[in-house]
Amino acid sequence: MEVRSPEFKQAARIALQDANLQQALGNLKAGFPGKRAAAVARLPEFDQLRDQARDLKNHILEHLDLYLEEFERNVTANGGTVHWCRSADDARRTILDICRAQGAKTVTKGKSMVSEEIGLNDYLEAHGVTPVETDLGEYILQLRGDHPSHIVAPAIHLTLNDVATAFHEHHKRPRSDDPAVLMQEAREMLRKQFVAADVGITGANFLIAETGSTIICTNEGNGDLTQTLPKTHIVVSSIEKVVPTLEDMTLFLRLLARSATGQEFTVYNTLSSGPRRPGDQDGPEQFHVVLVDNGRSDMVGTELQEMLRCIRCSACMNHCPVYGAVGGQTYGWVYPGPMGSVLTPQMVGIENAGLLPNASTFCGKCEEVCPVRIPLPKLMRHWRDREFEQHLSPAGVRYGLKFWSFFARRPALYRWFAGSGNWVLRLLAGKKGRLGKLPLAGGWTDHRDLPAPSGKTFMQQWEARNR
Amino acid sequence: MATPRPRVGLFVTCLADMFRPEVAFASVKLLELAGFDVEVPRRQTCCGQPAFNSGDREDSAAIARQTIEAFDGFEYVVGPSGSCIGMLHHYPELFADNDPWHQRAVQLKARAFEITSFLSEHLDPQRLSGSFSGKVTYHDSCSGLRELGIKRQPRELLSNMPGVQLCEMEEAETCCGFGGTFCVKYPDISNRMVSNKSDNIRATGAELLLGGDLGCLLNMAGKLKRDGVSVEARHVVEVLADMLDTPPIGAEKRA
Ligand code: SF4
Secondary structure (H helix, E strand, O other), X not given: OOOOHHHHHHHHHHHHHOHHHXXXXXXXXXXXXXXXXXXHHOOOOHHHHHHHHHHHHHHHHHOHHHHHHHHHHHHHHOOOXXXXXXXXXXXXXXXXXXXXXXXXXXXXXXXXXXXXXXXXXXXXXXXXXXXXXXXXXXXXXXXXXXXXXXXXXXXXXXXXXXXXXXXXXXXXOOOXXXXXXXXXXXXXXXXXXXXXXXXXXXOOOEEEOOOOEEEEEXXXXXXXXXXXXXXXXXXXXXXXXXXXXXXXHHHHHHHHHHHHOOOOOOOEEEEEOOOOOOOOOOOOOEXXXXXXXXXXXXXXXXXXXXXXXXXXOOHHHHXXXXXXXXXXXXXXXXXXXXXXXXXXXXXXXXXXXXXHHXXXXXXXXXXXXXXXXXXXXXXXXXXXXXXXXXXXXXXXXXXXXXXXXXXXXXXXXXXXXXXXXXXXXXXXXXXXXXXXXXXXXXXXXXXXXXEOOOOOOHHHHXXXXXX | OOOOOOEEEEOXXXXXXXXOHHHHHHHHHHHHHOOOEEEOOOOOOOOOHHHHOOOOHHHHHHHHHHHHHHOOOOOEEEEOOHHHHHHHHHXXXXXXXXXXXXHXXXXXXXXXXXXXHHHHHHOOHHHOOOOOOEEEEEEOOHHHHHHHOOOHHHHHHHHOOOOEEEOOOOOOOOOOOOOOOHHHHXXXXXXXXXXXXXXXXXXXXXXXXXXXXXXXXXXXXXXXXXXXXXXXXXXXXXXXXXXOOOXXXXXXXXX
C-alpha cells in the first residue's frame, strides 16, 4: 500500500471537515469505549489479567525463536507447511506461488491486517489471481476500492448511506437502506464466491506452539467458510502472534474481546490444526502458514520490543482523541491510531512517518486501556528521539527548540527573557486581558484567544517582595 | 525554640511564572497554611518538557541537572502542575543507571509533588476557608491524572469549601487538546479537541472552570473566550487560597 503518512496534516484538515466521516466517527466514540468499560466492570480481575498477559508476552518475546520453532515442528507434524518470510515481498511471493501451484483463479479472504501490511490484494490481482474479501467490512471496502481505517472494524469510517450506495452500484439491485437487507445481499453475493474459490486465506489472532494450531476470532463466521471450503488454506500471520499453549491463548482471548468490542468473548473462535486427516468430513487438503517478519525481529531487544506485545485489539484507537477526530485513513498507511504511530515508522521508515508519533498530546489514554500495558506514549517519544537525532524534524522546530533551551539552561537570562515576553504580551493585550491575534502564534490564535499575563512575572514580583 | 518547619521548594512552573503569578502566590499561601516554610530557588527555569517531548534529549538532560541542583536540600518540591511535576518524575529516564545523576533524579522524584496531592496529604482541610460561592466544573489534566493519579485530591479539597458546588462535565478525563507544542503543530486537531471540551464545559451550567494545569487552562479559557461562552476559568489553587481578586484567566482587567 502506498504510504501517505507524510500528508497527515492535510489529510487531517480534510477529515475534520468531512461531515460524513465525522458522523461515522461519532458512532465509534459512542459505541466501543462504553462497551469496553461495562465489560471491564463486570470482570473484577481484569487488571490482574492484564498484568499476567504483559508478563507472559514478555516471556514469549524473550524466547520467540524457541516458540516459533516449536510451532513449526507441530504444524509440520500435523501435515502443514510453515513458510518463513523476512520481508513483505517474500510473503507476497510465497502466497502467489502457493496459489499458482493450485492453479487458483480466485481466493477468498478472511480479515487480515497482515495481508494489508504486505499489500497482498493488489499483488495477487496484478498477477492474475482475484482476491475476494469475505468479512463484511472488508467486502464493502473492496467494492469501493477503499482501505481499512480501523484494525477491528475496517469500514468504521463509512455510514450506512455509504454502504447502501456501494451495494446499489455494484450489485445492480434496487437501493435499500435497511441493514438486514444489505446483509442478505452481501451473503448471497459471497456464497457463490465461497464455493468457487480455490484457495482461502485467513489471518490469525494467535499461533499456538504446543499444538501447531492457528486461531481466528470473528463475529461473522465468514472465516470458517473461507478456511474450510477451498482445497487450500493459507494462514498469513506475523511472528509475534505465537503463544506457548492453548491455556495461554485463553488468557488473551479473555482480554481481546473485552478490550475490542466489550464482548465477553468473540462469537466465532476457530482453531485450525493442519489439513484434513483421513476420515475427516471436511477441511482443506493443504495447510500453509506464512510467517511474516517485516521488521519485527529488529524490534526485539530494543525499546520497541514492548510494541510486539500488541494483540491488535484496537482499544488504543477507540479511545484516542486524535484518532476520534481524524479517523484511521488520515494516518496514511495500514495501522492507525497510537499503535500505528509506533509501528508505522518501524515498517515504512521514520523519514516517511515522522508526523505520526508527533500527532499525540501524550494524554496517555491509550496506555490506560491497552490490555497488555504497552507504554504507547513512551514508544512514540522513542520515535521523536530518533527523528531529532537524525535531524529529520522540521528546521523551524529544531531552531525554535534550541533558541528556547538556550534560555532555559541559563536561569538569569531566562528570567530576563520571561520578563520581556510577559511585558510585551501585557502591552499588546492592554485592558482586554487577552489577545485575538499574535504574529507567529497563528497556530494558537487562529482558533482561540491567548490569555495575557495577569501581571509581572512571578519571579519579578517575588524578588520585589523579598528584597 | 520552636522546631523549624519543614522546607518546601516551590517549583513555580514557567507558565505560572509568565502568565499567572497568582497561581504561584496561592501555592505559597496554601503551603504556609499547611505548616511549611516555602522558598523559591532562583536557579529554576522550566521543567524541560518541551525538549523532552520533542526528542531533544541533550537539552532535557541539561535542564534536568539544573533543576535537580536547584532543589537540592529541600524536603519537598511542590508545583502547581501535574504536567511539570510529572516531567520531574521522568528525569531518571534521562540518565543511564550508572550515571550519578540517575540516583539524584530518583531522589528528586521521591520528593516532588503536585500541589493538590501534596495538600490533600498535609493540609488540615478545616483550615481552608474560601469566599467563593457558585457552581464549578473540574477538568482532569492528562499528566496529573494518568502519571500521578490526581483525581480525588482536588475534589476532596474543594468539598471542604461550603460555597463550592461541583458539577462534573461529560468526558472530564478526555484531553483538552493542549499537549504542549501539539496545539501549534497540529492546530486543526487541537481545535477539534478543545471545541469538544468547550461544549462539555458549557453543558454543565457551571460558572467557573477549574483545573490543575495552566497549559490546559489557557487553552480552554482561550477557547471559551473565543466562542463567547461566559464560563470563566481559574487554577484550582486560586479558589482554595481564596485569591480571587485577579480577574479570571483571559478576562478583562477590572477598572
Ligand atoms: S497497542 Fe494495546 S490497545 Fe492498541 S491494539 Fe495493541 S494491544 Fe490493543
